[in-house]
Amino acid sequence: MQRIGVFVCHCGTNIAGTVDVKTVAEMLGKEPGVVFSTDYQYMCSEAGQTLIQDAIKEHNLGGVVICSCSPRMHEQTFRKACAKAGLNPYMVEVANIREQCSWIHKDVAEGTEKAVILGRAAIAKVHLNAPLTAGESPVVKRALVIGGGIAGMQTALDIADAGFEVDIVEKNATIGGKMAQIDKTFPTLDCSACILTPKMVDCAQHEKINIYAYSEVEDVKGFVGNFSVAIRKKARYVDETKCTGCGICTEKCPVKNIPNEFNMGMDNRRSIYIPFAQAVPKIATIDPNTCNKLKTGKCGVCSKVCGAGAIDYTQKDEIIRREYGAIVVATGFNMIDMTKFDEFGYAQSKDVITSLEFERLTNAAGPTGGTLLRPSDGKHPHTIVFVQCCGSRSTTENGKPYCSKICCMYTAKHAMLTREKYPDTDVYVFYIDVRTPGKNFDEFYRRAVEQYGVHYVKGMVGKVAPRADGTLHVQASDLLAGEQLHIDADLVVLAGAIEPDKSARGLATKLTASMDTNDFFTEAHPKLRPVESPTAGVFLSGVCQGPKDIPETVAQAGAAASKVIGLLVKDKLTCNPCVAQSDELLCNGCSGCEHVCPYGAITYETKEFMQFDRSMKPRRVASVNPAVCQGCGACTVTCPSGAMDLKGFSNRQIMAEVDAICK
Amino acid sequence: MKIDMNKRDSVIRMTGINPRTCMKCGKCSATCPSFDEMEYHPHQFISLVEAGRVDELMASESLYNCLACMACLERCPRGVEPAKFVEAVRNLKLREHGGNHLAPEAIPEMLDADLPQQAIVSAFRKYSK
């Protein structure tokens, strides 16, 4: 039996006013195992702590019960004080006789009786407490950023600037992401490439940043501080160390008709290509699905023209395994498939385009050299209709139930820029609501209406039908006028909903990070931990967590970086010792605990156990990684055999408290 | 402006759809091919039903101008299905006309030897609920 000391705090008159502290100390002194019991004015004071420390030494106490304020207030204080006296800090329990007793009861007899009962419960618990030691695990001082868009780049730069190594894994041939395709940024209208490309160069030149472009995460093992990640470096068929990015191969390649992804398929690239002029790394990549040499063995033009001798048709995918302390997910987004919406005629007419296609049409590096021309006939459009909420806020199976957040602003931008550059155009914007919260956002939108004369119409487009003369018949409602509008448009631009990148779902499984029903990553706490995933050591940056614009993305990227830095700066992680543990002898191997664990802290291994007949039989048993477990206890209740228990809140401890309270 | 919550509830019961899921985007009315013929447009059906102003709808010719082409139902991004509301209000109107127009007791008197069986059945379908 533990030798227990009880310390009853007066908290001035906060407790002593409605609880007879002398009686409490006296009554608790009679409890089994209690060898010392006293009361004092302020237990949390220097003198109070000394009193506890002296008693621990003098009476050789094995457990301490402090009857005072809420453990949420001073449990840590008392644990530290006891640790200084040589007692394991987890042998301390606090009975809350202030917030949950003296402050809410007026009758002294009632308050005193309740305080005694709460004290008894704490004593009963301490009897079953075991000394716990917080484990430590080392931290690998390198971070992995998955995704090389603006979110991933900013996170990587911030971490690298703090002095830690960062690897960026990007599935495309270049970093830059969606922002590289955008023409201008709202609400300041500065050129996207002008602010983005220097950052791309910074990433490439930073001595702490290592870019794995054209690569994907293959698998993830380990846990916070100690992740081991396999990265698949896809074959480019070009030797990175030799290629100078001169681009001669991309001009000589005879396969010319491959839709150029960077320009949203509105012009063509060759089979060997560099996505765009400022690509980082600026290395050519052969598209194995279209290359004649790789498909049929006949061609080899690029190899002949390459002065550096960089072409290597025998290159294979390479798997690289690296260790990381933290992982940042920055997988970004894509626009949903607009072909599913028959009413908008996206599949029927070349002149119905998405907003991202519109960006390319107005970009100086785009297929038209920045002149706004109709994709069908290359003529100047005079009437342009923008349709917002195409698939956003839609509960049907084709759409997405959420607001994509960025469309209102970029549509205002598109409308405004069109009217500025081509004052002879009529521009209509159909909206359900215009949502412009943000610094200078609403002013921007109002400018489009008031200064630039964009026709904003409250209502939705119901039908877009191509006419024989090449115009588009747009049928829409104007709800404020109570009319149905019929517009002959030359160009229709759809602000499609955005959705998380398709690769995110598979990645979430590899990381055991949770996702919501829309495949956005879930944050550890929606308000207080918005850039952390519930899985320790995995952080979120950018649209993979939810729709957001560039400034928000950059802010979140910085926040994620600061969380990563806060983790990597530590040499060792101290683990919460109140974690689950599994009794192998009782474990059935049912995997129930593994399912309910929000952190992926539970893994299974097969071990051999001796049977009654002395033969050995293999059985799956659970084991808890104490560095990952956060101690919620969900697994303990799921376990049918009681193999899983929680240190510090064990089944027996809680039942002992119940017993003591009900005695 | 008469508000009749019972009628509102009947319409909601008949459609099985909560009109509050409408986000007032107007896509239904944008799609509607007989928009110009209708006094009340599809999106107004939803709003007026929600407000309990079913009587106004019942009095309107719009009930019969709706082609029941179901375009609004097909296009609605929130699954509100306005055509069902029009149909429900129409049914409410039809049922209002003093219940059954044909009672079984009255049949024998109307019968004559030449009357085909089918006519009776179809009369029942048309004139009784």
Add this chain to the structure above:
Amino acid sequence: MQEMIKSKLAELLSTGAVTKVIGWKRGENFYDVSPAAFESVESLADFVYDDFCGANLSKFLVKEPGKESKVAVVLKPCDTFSLNQLIKENRVNRENIFVLGVPCEGKLSEEKMRVMGIVGLTGCKVEGDKVTVETLYGTETLDKNDVLLTKCATCHSKKHVIFDELIGETGEDSDVDRFVGVAELEAMSEDERYEFWRNELSRCIRCNACRNACPACTCEKCVFDNDASGVAAKSNANSFEENMFHIIRAYHVAGRCTDCGECSRVCPQHIPLHLLNRKFIKDINTFYGDFQAGADAESEHPLVHFTENDPEPSIVKEGK
């Protein structure tokens, strides 16, 4: 039927495909058919598959087989659900098991016959809805429905959900309303229900037959045998423990119980224990959507899942 099964089993044993067969054999009396293991072709002479093979054999696979050996098991449709559930919980290694599915049209209860005054059973033949029994005292014809095992009267499926080979045809899910008994209890007042269950559970002699027969109760060490669990007990000391044992047992198998009905079949005190398990099944179906434990080997049970729109517990107060 029995001979077809036997010859298949003999083939498995003689070719060495399996080293052991789990089936049934006859005990001292005609109706006394119990689970048995067969390790040689000769021993299969005792193998029985008849109208008294009510026992669910899937649980015996938990301790079987060893690392290398392979075991064949004969399973009725309802038993295959139990096996699936065990596979899902990693209690049984599918690779080492050969499942021989056998058809079942409902098994008979000798106990029900005995209550009807039919004793000294020596033979039995089922034809359609009628059962012709031969006893030491003569021949009698009975309605099959009157002498079906309780669990078979509310059979939820005659479909084999897992098998390597079938003898005969597999059947379909049944549309029998198996929740009638539960609904009757739910319709009672609290006091009546309390009286009902006191009357039932007070008969419990804590023989552990329900626990031992239940294919979901396969814990390495049962909480009732584990001194550290806080509920360890070898017998019911009072009414609380009678309640506690059965509540905990039902709760432990909630979401995993396939409704095989073995608990009630083996209870020597005739406590309708399946009504406890079925209450959980009914609640799970009502609150969280239809779920049949063991219907497949992948889907996880409702207690290790949730949706954000699950009903609040107050639904218990609002409902019956």
Add this chain to the structure above:
Amino acid sequence: MQIEKKPLIVAFCCNWCSYAGADLAGTNRLNYPANVKIIRVPCSCRVNPLFILKAFQRGADGVIICGCHPGDCHYTTGNYYARRRITLLFSMLSYLGIEKNRVRLEWVSAAEGAKFAATMQSFAEEIAELGECKRLEDLRCKK
């Protein structure tokens, strides 16, 4: 000093929301009956149905479980599991004829001190009306 034994109520409160809510009730001096005794658990999902049965065995007359509001769980999903487990247990207790008002689950956030006090007050009144729990008692545990 012995006070007449009033109906006894055991409250399981999760550390992050409801226990903090109880503290807030205290800080705001919001009174609720003294026969409510709180046990701190890390999360509502830590409450094993067994603890509830144990409380009744030992003589509790009512048991209430409090956790973070759905969606706010400190451990993100714990209270969702708790909700399913507790709902099924409550349903089973009622099925066995135990008065269904003897058990309750409430979501109380760290900011809802007033809700905590009001909930405890109303629950205590309900239990007082029901009186001693006879249907799930273990006479050996009664003093």
